[in-house]
Amino acid sequence: MDITTVELDPAILRIAKKWYALDEDYRHRVIIDDGLNYVKCAAESVVHLDICTTDPDAKSLCPIDIFFTEEAVRVLSKLISERGILNSKTGNRYFTWHASKLLARFFYISTDFALERKISRFFTSSFSLFFRIT
Template identity: 40%
Template sequence: MTYKNLDTRKWELDKTTVRLRYARTMISGIFFSHAVEYNSLRVNNVLIFGLGGGVINNYLSTMPGQKLNITIVDIDPVMKKIAEKWYGFKETDMHRIIVEDGVEFIKKASDHGVVIVNVITPKDFTEEAIRMLFCFKRNDPWGKDPELLHDQVLRMDRALGFHLKDGGNYQASDKD
């Protein structure tokens, strides 16, 4: 680091990596729940409630080997402005932010079809992961078996290159 590159406002955001444990688990969950097909050029729709820092949608929007139609719903218009100014968000035909109350969005969406949602809270997950919401296809065995779910989380985590190990601690690693 030099004086010339000390100003972090000028740093380019790397959307191809995820360092937050919770975000990594959510991204893995999108694929192991079969909500989205991994390594598929078929268009998959992804709906995210709450933009936060934009880590999840930024990563998904730059993922090679995927065609993801990403919609983020956030109640706060300031979050969209922050995402555009500081996190490199650019709206496209396949990546958008809708400023609206998530509950109202769901009410409107339910007029067009129903989503089956299971809440998974296995005891061996971290506190952040316990609060996660997973969407599964009807009768998916992972929704009923926490050990099977945990094993699948590890498999998908490795496939994505995150390498979840050691009781829930994420480590960058080239090995299994």
């Protein structure tokens, strides 16, 4: 597994290393950059969006609104191969509905909740290897 994490704020990386024992190695690297800028330049087969903000004015805290603009979704659709996966969770029902309408224009949308749970468990177990999630 090869994981690239993109973080906008270098302070978050310092905190993750100091307080959460985050280690970077050949399987996991952290890039300090704007996430949307990174995906515009990247070429990945699997993209897992865990994009959050602490901006109190944002419509949705996770994921950040800018990642669900038509431009961003078009870029993501070009990056992900036919067999690739875009996995994103939203906590706000309205935002989930809005995002699913936009994503359906570019991706096959699965409403298979059993599959969703399996994918979620896969990412949680994969990230736990790197972040020691309990």
